[in-house]
Amino acid sequence: MQLTRKQTDSCIECGECTGSCPISRELSGFSPRQIIKRAMIEPDGSLLHGREIWACLSCAHCSERCPADIDFPEFIRSHREEARKAGNSPHESHHGILQAIASLQTRNIKQQRTGWAEKVGAFHDTGEYFYFVGCLPYFDVTFRYLNLFPLETAQSVLILLNKMGVEPVISNHERCCGHDALWSGNEAVFRKLASWNVEVIKSSGAKTVLFSCPEGYFTFKNYYRKYFGDLPFEVVHMTEFLARELPGAELTFEPSSDAAITYHDPCRLGRCSGIYEPPRQLFQFLPETQFVEMERSRENALCCGTSAWMECSSCSKAMQMERLQEAAQTGARTLITACPKCQIHLTCAQSGTDMDLKVRDIYTYLLKRLSGDETHSK
Amino acid sequence: MIEETWEILRLLGVDERRLRLKWISASEGAAFTEEIRSFVQLLKELGDNPFTDNRKWEWELEPTPDSLGLME
Numbered sequence: 543m544q545l546t547r548k549q550t551d552s553c554i555e556c557g558e559c560t561g562s563c564p565i566s567r568e569l570s571g572f573s574p575r576q577i578i579k580r581a582m583i584e585p586d587g588s589l590l591h592g593r594e595i596w597a598c599l600s601c602a603h604c605s606e607r608c609p610a611d612i613d614f615p616e617f618i619r620s621h622r623e624e625a626r627k628a629g630n631s632p633h634e635s636h637h638g639i640l641q642a643i644a645s646l647q648t649r650n651i652k653q654q655r656t657g658w659a660e661k662v663g664a665f666h667d668t669g670e671y672f673y674f675v676g677c678l679p680y681f682d683v684t685f686r687y688l689n690l691f692p693l694e695t696a697q698s699v700l701i702l703l704n705k706m707g708v709e710p711v712i713s714n715h716e717r718c719c720g721h722d723a724l725w726s727g728n729e730a731v732f733r734k735l736a737s738w739n740v741e742v743i744k745s746s747g748a749k750t751v752l753f754s755c756p757e758g759y760f761t762f763k764n765y766y767r768k769y770f771g772d773l774p775f776e777v778v779h780m781t782e783f784l785a786r787e788l789p790g791a792e793l794t795f796e797p798s799s800d801a802a803i804t805y806h807d808p809c810r811l812g813r814c815s816g817i818y819e820p821p822r823q824l825f826q827f828l829p830e831t832q833f834v835e836m837e838r839s840r841e842n843a844l845c846c847g848t849s850a851w852m853e854c855s856s857c858s859k860a861m862q863m864e865r866l867q868e869a870a871q872t873g874a875r876t877l878i879t880a881c882p883k884c885q886i887h888l889t890c891a892q893s894g895t896d897m898d899l900k901v902r903d904i905y906t907y908l909l910k911r912l913s914g915d916e917t918h919s920k
Numbered sequence: 921m922i923e924e925t926w927e928i929l930r931l932l933g934v935d936e937r938r939l940r941l942k943w944i945s946a947s948e949g950a951a952f953t954e955e956i957r958s959f960v961q962l963l964k965e966l967g968d969n970p971f972t973d974n975r976k977w978e979w980e981l982e983p984t985p986d987s988l989g990l991m992e
Binding site: 639643646647649651652653654655679680683684686714 | 924927928930931932933934970971972
């Protein structure tokens with residue numbers, strides 16, 4: 543899946559990539575244009591041995607705008623395995639705990655990861671819909687120190703689905719989707735995790751897999767197909783599902799005293815998957831709610847600053863603060879995102895400040911606004 | 921930190937007693953010996969480490985639910 547010579551040769555050196563790159567703005571000398579150029583001259587050269595290969599966030603700002611359709615994030619990703627083999631590894635954040643958790647899931651273990659669901663709703667071992675929970679049970683433990691409870695996202699999704707008459711499969715056998723392994727040069731870990739997941743979902747009999755996490759959705763939709771061919775189930779993002787099914791479901795939402803709300807497009811959902819409208823459609827179900835866009839939104843949305851739990855740096859913090867300030871400038875007091883990692887990163891950056899902005903996950907926010915909902919603390 | 925690690929072990933389906941934290945002073949030799957003895961005893965009772973990579977990945981073969989340990 544490496545870029546072919548023909549593809550890199552098509553670079554017209556316009557510099558749109560470097561001009562668009564949020565890392566280039568913070569890290570002087572980082573230039574996607576020059577990286578491509580150098581790779582054309584010496585394919586096994588400095589890219590594999592320098593820090594640049596790990597600095598790219600794969601946020602797809604560059605590839606979104608490239609007039610020659612060069613997929614720079616994919617170009618970088620495809621060289622990361624080789625970089626590791628050459629002894630060049632990324633700096634793992636959080637002491638590498640999240641990478642360890644993912645790689646341990648490649649083993650034949652019996653996880654106990656559905657305890658959260660038993661408390662809030664109905665789910666089964668087999669059925670038509672499979673809710674792919676992703677890493678939320680592990681994030682819930684790891685990020686408690688930020689006073690964040692990522693499992694609220696999963697609980698909100700399950701409650702909403704139950705209220706819409708859907709009792710999904712939630713499985714103890716589900717693994718990490720492998721997104722981070724894939725994007726940090728660990729293809730073997732990715733393949734093992736993905737194989738488990740495909741078999742687990744197949745054996746549940748599900749025809750539709752629902753994702754609240756943009757990374758899981760993007761990885762299944764693109765990379766699982768590349769590695770395993772056509773999947774015997776449909777891959778749907780929860781915002782798509784809710785935007786389609788909520789109008790027919792007898793659920794109503796309540797006005798709230800919240801000031802305006804704004805929305806942060808996660809890169810895996812927006813630029814990488816083209817899902818811009820469904821989350822915005824969901825806000826239209828909320829009465830008396832003023833939804834305001836940030837200056838940079840949709841395909842121009844700024845990335846949340848870190849990817850695959852690696853290389854968190856002053857660059858990341860600068861981008862996160864920039865994004866938080868942009869949200870605050872809209873006058874909104876609630877910043878909603880559809881990605882657990884964006885929520886974690888933005889909350890972390892905000893924790894040392896006195897900014898008056900709530901960073902909320904879209905499903906938890908929707909549930910909070912649902913009429914007659916007593917299952918969830920407001 | 922140790923509480924969170926126990927929780928993560930539980931999520932991964934690993935008996936959290938495999939991770940133990942104790943404070944023993946340098947003057948408490950007997951307590952140290954007893955602690956290690958009982959820990960070794962417990963680990964023997966618990967058996968093999970569940971993280972032992974006991975699965976063969978044969979990419980040519982289609983894995984089956986049976987080989988994945990999904991059939992109880």
